[in-house]
Amino acid sequence: MDAGESRKRAVTVATLAKMKASGAKIACLTAYDFTFATVTDAAGMDVILVGDSLGMTMQGCDTTLPVTMEDMIYHARCVAAARPAALLMVDMPFMSHATVEDALRNGARLMKEGSAQMIKLEGGRGQAEAVSRLNGAGIPVCAHLGLQPQSVHKMGGYRVQGRETSEADTMVADARALADAGADIILLECVPAVLAARVTREVAVPVIGIGAGADTDGQILVLQDVLGITPGRTPRFSHDFMAEADTIQGAVEAYVAAVREGRFPSAQHSF
Numbered sequence: 001m002d003a004g005e006s007r008k009r010a011v012t013v014a015t016l017a018k019m020k021a022s023g024a025k026i027a028c029l030t031a032y033d034f035t036f037a038t039v040t041d042a043a044g045m046d047v048i049l050v051g052d053s054l055g056m057t058m059q060g061c062d063t064t065l066p067v068t069m070e071d072m073i074y075h076a077r078c079v080a081a082a083r084p085a086a087l088l089m090v091d092m093p094f095m096s097h098a099t100v101e102d103a104l105r106n107g108a109r110l111m112k113e114g115s116a117q118m119i120k121l122e123g124g125r126g127q128a129e130a131v132s133r134l135n136g137a138g139i140p141v142c143a144h145l146g147l148q149p150q151s152v153h154k155m156g157g158y159r160v161q162g163r164e165t166s167e168a169d170t171m172v173a174d175a176r177a178l179a180d181a182g183a184d185i186i187l188l189e190c191v192p193a194v195l196a197a198r199v200t201r202e203v204a205v206p207v208i209g210i211g212a213g214a215d216t217d218g219q220i221l222v223l224q225d226v227l228g229i230t231p232g233r234t235p236r237f238s239h240d241f242m243a244e245a246d247t248i249q250g251a252v253e254a255y256v257a258a259v260r261e262g263r264f265p266s267a268q269h270s271f
């Protein structure tokens, strides 16, 4: 029996909460189209993210900033066509949640037109009101903290966030504020492993990491990094699972197994 066959039921926010409570690791991966969504889901993934990283992986842009709502809806529909058992999370693109009204309107579009089951938005406690209103409207939310690629020009590059004590304390407070506002999960990108472990302990909702060490409730990577086909330099926190696999399906299954068994990430992938 492979990993996909072992799961019969659709993953929901309740499933993810139970996984945190039981200590079962949550495996998440990006996908942007029907074929790879099918492969990813068959591997037994818990969450598929239609990330705005599609600006780079699908469109060849330097950043995620040019990605539009129409782009997100188009790719979300392509992934949703695979009818995954994995929970389908879709990114709110740059400036689509600049105001609470924008967040509600565009969050609803991702749910209605893109078949999203959860939306993800970047930003700290300044997003708490939007998260609260989305929550009230029945829209599950993932709050993305740490390195926020939509703010790359403000952050001065793709850098590890939260190394200073004051920044770390701010991140913990942000995570708490967003969870209190109703965020269903928190995503931490490029933060020291010690800080990610602290956030994971201090909030009740599941915490998913990318470049955030081994002690979060789950892991997420970009599909192209897992398959070793990202042009140029790959980030330190990723791993090429294709190097040890015979097929794409095998590589994605190896990633799921490594996350579930706590073999990925190791110290070499962490900060």
Ligand code: KIV
Residues within 6 Å of the ligand: 030, 049, 050, 051, 052, 053, 054, 091, 187, 189, 210, 220, 221, 222
């Ligand atoms: O857009 C994306 O793919 C993401 C992941 C890097 C978490 O936000």
